[in-house]
Amino acid sequence: MKRLLPSPWLSLGLLGGWLLLTRTFSLGQLLLGVLVAVVMPLLMAPLRPRPGPLRHWGVLARLILRVGGHVVRSALIVAAGVLRAKKRPPHGSFVTVPLDLRDEHGLAALAMITAVIPGTVWSELAPDRSALLIHVFDLDDEAAFIHHFKADYEWPLKEIFE
Structure with a gap:
């Protein structure tokens, strides 16, 4: 069959x-x-790609909930940034995030997460998969953004897929 x-x-x-x-x-x-x-x-x-190795289903469930919360919060932040753009224009910037994640399924999941979070755009992945270029709608502290991105998205995906 x-x-x-x-x-x-x-x-x-x-x-x-x-x-x-x-x-x-x-x-x-x-x-x-x-x-x-x-x-x-x-x-x-x-x-069809080979199926990905999913480990740590609890981490996956927490990641899904976290991403859902970040989508709502980021949508509100971006909306507020657009509404106050005349008083204080958003400071959009490109950020290079060094990556430890190498699994193709994990990188695909990271691309989807980045695409769904309002205010972030996945721009380029280095050919050796060592760095990711992201455009951020309004960026105050690049180091804090990189730490937040890695801690909230990359590290859980690394735990799930590698």
């Missing part, structure tokens, strides 16, 4: 998406949808 459907949830999603896009449940569309749902995951299987 695993050889025919390497990703059953993906196949189910493809079938559902196909039927929703065609807006009909005729036999022909159902058969075409099943064909797409079976063939596409088989063709794309070589492109």
Whole structure:
């Protein structure tokens, strides 16, 4: 069964998406949808990355809660910065964060976290994965930001993936 459907949830999603896009449940569309749902995951299987090693599920749960809290807090801070921009313009800056994290799954998770936190933009990863360039919306203390970034995001991801 695993050889025919390497990703059953993906196949189910493809079938559902196909039927929703065609807006009909005729036999022909159902058969075409099943064909797409079976063939596409088989063709794309070589492109799928290997599963990541997840360790320390408790750390992962705390990280998810922390990121959720930071999203809300950062959204409020960015909104306040935009509203007071005429009185005190934000001091946007690029920050180079040295990285200890090397795992590709951990780096991907770090990229998603950086993208979802308002006020931060992942700009560039060094070719040797030793440093990350981030643009910060309003930066007062670069050293404090680097410490906060590493302690809140990189170190938990390192514990989870390495």
